[in-house]
Amino acid sequence: MTQAEAVSRMTDTMAKFVAFTGKRLPDDVRAKIKELAAQEEAPLAKAIYATMDKNQELAWKLNRPSCQDTGAVQFFLKCGTHFPYIDELPELLRNAVIQATKDAPLRHNAVETFDEYNTGKNVGLGIPSLFWEMVPGRDDCEIYTYMAGGGCSLPGRAKVLMPGEGYEGVTKFVLDCMTSYGLNACPPLLVGVGIGTSVEVAALHSKEALLRPIGSHNPNPKAAEMERLLEDGINKIGLGPQGLCGKNSVMGVNIINSARHPSVIGVGVSVGCWSHRRGHIVFDRDLNYTIDSHSEVDF
């Protein structure tokens, strides 16, 4: 395989994978939605879950994106420094989005700021977003794909608290977000909470938390306990599907944390809607790939 053939092959795989994630939710999300739907008794909540289920079936059957907002596409890379196509990735991923936009089709979601026009290609300055983590010594490349929709991006916020506000302040920040913007962001939500020093660290952690599978736990026992407390607590608020009341509110709460400066606690919240279009694919150096976010991949 020549370099050009390899780049074309990886572009094609990524275009197909991105398009695929727009019509099929990851396994953990599908299982959780099913579990939450089964717990509802109120007719309205049951009717909404039934419509959601019908929608996912239709999307699969008709081969269409399941939600009209296919998001601004974001890639979170864990790339080995010896991955042979590392230099090609930015252009390759951009081309993959252009191709997926045509094939899926995806909505044109890139509006150039200040000049305020839709590029009509779903790519623009900084879209798709690439978040890099270099992994020294490895020769493979892990890619998380995420469709950042408008509705679920809207509640996102981060703030630097004073230590006196403590984790109680973190709790309040998360809960207030749920009852203000959260209920319009297509519950049941996946809630990502980031804790660290400054605002961008907390915000990035909160987004990375959305990439962690539902049902996984923070390795720190206290942080894991806080995940559980927040999940149970937000569920008790009973936002229900679409914020129209129900037994639960969230698919889960994931926290990612790092150490903090002694003077501050940075906290960030990102939410994923019920249609949480996250994908995970790993390429080896020969571009053989494994997908562990979805079973039944049909490309």
Next chain:
Amino acid sequence: MAKKVLTTPISAADLEDIKVGDVIYLTGLLTTCRDVAHRRVIEEGRPLPVDVKDGAILHAGPIIRPLGDDKFQMVTVGPTTSMRMEKFEEQFIKETGVRLVIGKGGMGEGTMRGCRDNKALHCVFPAGCAVVAASCVEEIVSANWRDLGMPETLWTCKVKEFGPLIVSIDTHGNNLFEQNKIVFNERKDKVYADICQHVKFIK
């Protein structure tokens, strides 16, 4: 219970007995209309190029497939966050005479007043269910303000039993989401107090 279907043109009397929490369906013409279109009508003072008097708008930005010869296919069309249009909606309802505003999530005081004073409803279509919605669209009859790009163009669609639509604001000044918010906030205060007992990690 029989399915409640509204057909455009809709009169004030058609909406009289409908209350928040009711589930209804729409047959007739439905035009997608969102952020920039609202801004153009209210802030720029431009007339909406589609007559929506006694009609319906949908806060949505669909995915469209061009079929050639100025024809289009509705691929997916789900509602977008209605609250973004709150700033404009009271005035928009008054100026355009629209009867049905469909979107996602709740709207605020202004829209409540607009619906009460001009006899209109705000309804929620279950969001993220964009293929179900598209399957209720029979055809796209016109496309206006195309300079706004695919999501923001005014796509006027002929729809059949478009729904389920959950009434969130009725013509009598009731607002389902605002009612729910009071309950949610009461529960939140209790949850906050409970969690605080267990997160005193700074000692």
